[in-house]
Amino acid sequence: MELELILLAILSLLSHANGAEYELVVVDEDIFSSCPDARPGTLDIHGLLDMSEFSTSMDSDGVTVSGNTTMVWDIQLEDRVTLSINLLYLDRGTWKPTIFSLFSKDFCKDMYEKNQIWYKVWTQYISNDIKDKCLNSPGTKIILETYLVRLTTTIAGPIREGHYKANIVFRAFDSYGAERPTRICYEILGDFFKVRNE
Numbered sequence: 001m002e003l004e005l006i007l008l009a010i011l012s013l014l015s016h017a018n019g020a021e022y023e024l025v026v027v028d029e030d031i032f033s034s035c036p037d038a039r040p041g042t043l044d045i046h047g048l049l050d051m052s053e054f055s056t057s058m059d060s061d062g063v064t065v066s067g068n069t070t071m072v073w074d075i076q077l078e079d080r081v082t083l084s085i086n087l088l089y090l091d092r093g094t095w096k097p098t099i100f101s102l103f104s105k106d107f108c109k110d111m112y113e114k115n116q117i118w119y120k121v122w123t124q125y126i127s128n129d130i131k132d133k134c135l136n137s138p139g140t141k142i143i144l145e146t147y148l149v150r151l152t153t154t155i156a157g158p159i160r161e162g163h164y165k166a167n168i169v170f171r172a173f174d175s176y177g178a179e180r181p182t183r184i185c186y187e188i189l190g191d192f193f194k195v196r197n198e
Helices: 003-014 117-121
Strands: 020-026 032-034 054-059 062-071 080-091 094-104 141-149 152-155 162-173 183-196
Antiparallel strands (some): 020 152, 020 183, 032 183, 054 062, 062 141, 080 094, 080 162, 162 183
């Protein structure tokens, strides 16, 4: 999945109309990390997408995303793809779950709906129409416009500043509801801190 989808989906989970402004800063230059202790058959970001033509750059304004990715996950066009994102907090050397999570039962069905967070921060910037491909067609290119992603949000109520990670999992299910033998799991690490009070 693209950087802007995951990071702003995480921030969206925390968003409310009023409150303090927070920023999430990615701490790993490579952005995507493999999931620790993943079960056999689990692939990382490179099992989902060929990232050789994709680039991100960070500066004081945020993250600029550009380039293309190519689908490589070996699933079928008719498969249903689910997406789950869980946010964990590093507390005294141990990753602990938080109450913040996101789940899509049918990501392909929802990927171009304008009220969904991934449309606002990712799919609206795809310049070629992949509606009939989703993530299910190996060899299909996803061509992105170059754009700036701002990793800030306003949160009502207290939240702990510190080190967080998002655990991202894609699963594919055939037409009988059986899960495909491979799943995608990767993580993004970042620091979450307050930049402005309400």
